[in-house]
Amino acid sequence: MPGRQMHLGVFSVGPGNHVAGWRMEGSFTSSEDFSAFLHIAETAERGKLDFVFIADGLASAPGDHPGSIARFEPFTLMSALAARTSRVGLIGTGSSTYTEPYNLARLVASLDHLSGGRSGWNVVTTSTPQAAANFGLTQPVEHDLRYEMAAEFVDVVQALWDSWEDGARIADRASGAYVDPAKIHPIEHDGRFYKVRGPLNLSRTPQGRPVIVQAGASDAGRGFACRYAEAIFTVQQDLDAAKAFYRETKDGVAAAGRVPEQCKILPGLFPVVGRTDEEARAKLAAMVELVDDRSAINTLSERLGHDMSGYDLDGPMPDLPPSAHIHSYHAVIRAIAQRPGCKLRDIYNIFAVSRAYLVACGSPETVADIMESWFTGPACDGFMLVPATFPGTFDDFVALVVPELQKRSLFRQDYAGTTLRDHLGLDVPENRFTAARAAG
Ligand SMILES: Cc1cc2nc3c(=O)[nH]c(=O)nc-3n(C[C@H](O)[C@H](O)[C@H](O)COP(=O)(O)O)c2cc1C
Structure with missing residues (x-):
């Protein structure tokens, strides 16, 4: 019986996560x-990965990252992937601010049924x-208020996922009884932001409740994650900081009961794999070479929530006030900016090439x-x-690194x-309804 093993998912973006990944020979070029995506999901499944992840945003501009200028709605895409795969998990982004809990609960539960x-x-x-x-808004909903809404939103979604108990559909041909009404429940939610009667028009899903994931790094985001998230995506560059984050977050989860x-x-x-270290370094150098200033600056501006186009690229990182809209990346950037001799150009190369993730x-x-030292730190669970690119960098990882992790018993041999x-x-x-009945 192996000990603790890593969990691995893949951030799936047609043209690659590197801002110019699509320019590399043989790379996919589109998120449509x-x-x-089928190639990515099949490769992930061959590598026994836990899940593929499909990000989302609700706006588009010509200067955006090529992977997000034009892209499929994630749950629609994942429903198609579900029909062509059998094991790999399918995690997609859905906004709690710009939809209703009933719609979102259906979308995610439908995928849970469709994918088994x-x-x-x-x-x-x-x-x-x-x-x-x-x-229809002239400015975004204020940051912490968004998280208060999100908390109530998730409460409602989870209540809807519970609104049908297991065994509620009888479909008894002899008696003609289709459902057992005692096992289907209105949720009667009447809260600060949402009012939802229920029940959901979908039965309880194979997982009972689909998995909740979160990636906020602000205080409000982390508080939310400790309460609800079953997996947390983070941005980390430094092992000691990541260990502290790991410890504090696990404590926060315990404190939330x-x-x-x-x-x-x-x-x-952000893996860059070669047969040797030199070959990998040459690949990384070629990626840095391909970064074009304009799209890199756009990515940086988007990540920092500030227009960065007016700053001298060969000067130091300016001291920016935290943006009202985006918090998570500031700590990572500040830490990088303090490295001796760090220029703005270095920081935006990091963003453009690796999106600020650990290389x-x-x-x-x-x-x-590297993965083992973080995993055993412990600085992470996977x-x-x-x-950078699909299929190139990802296929390399699955072909070369997954067997090495398996050899070390750090990753599963099979699902x-x-x-x-x-x-x-x-x-x-x-x-909750089954539990309440059991409790009398
Ligand atoms: C791996 C990862 C994936 C993310 N995916 C999305 C996404 O698909 N859509 C989105 O709007 N934000 C995404 N984010 C951003 C976070 O949801 C969050 O808004 C951001 O980290 C700012 O944190 P804060 O809201 O707590 O300030 C992602 C962040 C990370 C680290």
């Missing part, structure tokens, strides 16, 4: 290319003014060493892989179960 229990929802509160403008092991912490990892560049052994909860080692939550 189903065959590209492989669905997860990355709860985002959507920070950008551009998205706000697409939903939950079992810390039921919340997996997965920092982003693991080298031979399969070197990459596995990683969200953020490959032990069929659902995303099985892969992530997450318990099936008790249905």
Whole structure:
């Protein structure tokens, strides 16, 4: 019986996570290319990964990252992927600010049924003014208020997922009874932001409740994650800082009355793999070479929530006030900016190439060493892989690094179960109505 093992997911973006990944020979070029996503999902499944992750935003501009200018709605895409895969988990982003709990609950539960229990929802509160403008607002909902809304939103969604108990559909041909009404419940939610009667028009899903994922790094975001998230995506660059984050977050989960092991912490990892360290370094150098200033600056501006186009690229990182809209990346940037001799150009190269995630560049052994040191730290429970290009960088990882991790017993040889909860080692939550009945 192996000991503790890593969880791995892949941040799936047609044209690659590197801002110019699509320019590399043989790379996919579009996030509207189903065959590209199918290749990614099939490769992930071959590598026994826990899940593929599909990000989302609710606005588009010509200067955006090529992966987000034009892209499929994640749950629509994942429903198509569900039909062509059998094991890999499917986690997609859905905004709590710009939809209604009933709609979202259906979307994610439908995918759980269609996929046989492989669905997860990355709860985002959507920070950008551009998205706000697409939903009739002149400015985004204030940051902490968005998280207060998100908390109530998730409460409602989870109540809706419980609104049908297991065994509610009888479909008894002899008696003609189709459902057992005693096992289908209105939720009668009447809260500060939402009013929802229920029940949901979908029966309880294979996972009971699909998996809740979160990626906020502000105080409000972390508080929310400690209460609800079963997996947390993070941005980390420094092992000691990541260890502290890990410890504090697990403590926060316990303080919220939950079992810390039921919340997996997965920092982003940008792998660049070669047969040797030199070959990998040459690949990384070629990626840096391809960055074009304009799109890099756009990415940086978007990440920092400030227009960065007016600053001298060969000067130091300016001291920016925290943005009202985006908090998470500031700490990472500040830490990088304090490295001796760091220029703004260095920082935006990091953003453009790796989106500020931890870079693991080298031979399969070197990459596995970095992952092992973070995993055993403990600084994480696994990683969200953020490959520069698809299929190139991701296929390299699955072909070269996964076997090395397996050799070290750090990663599964095969799936032990069929659902995303099985892969992530997450318990099936008790249905509140069944529990209430059992309690009399
Ligand atoms: C791996 C990862 C994936 C993310 N995916 C999305 C996404 O798909 N859509 C989105 O709007 N934000 C996404 N975010 C941003 C976070 O949801 C969050 O808004 C951001 O980290 C700011 O944190 P804060 O809201 O607590 O300030 C992602 C962040 C990370 C680290």
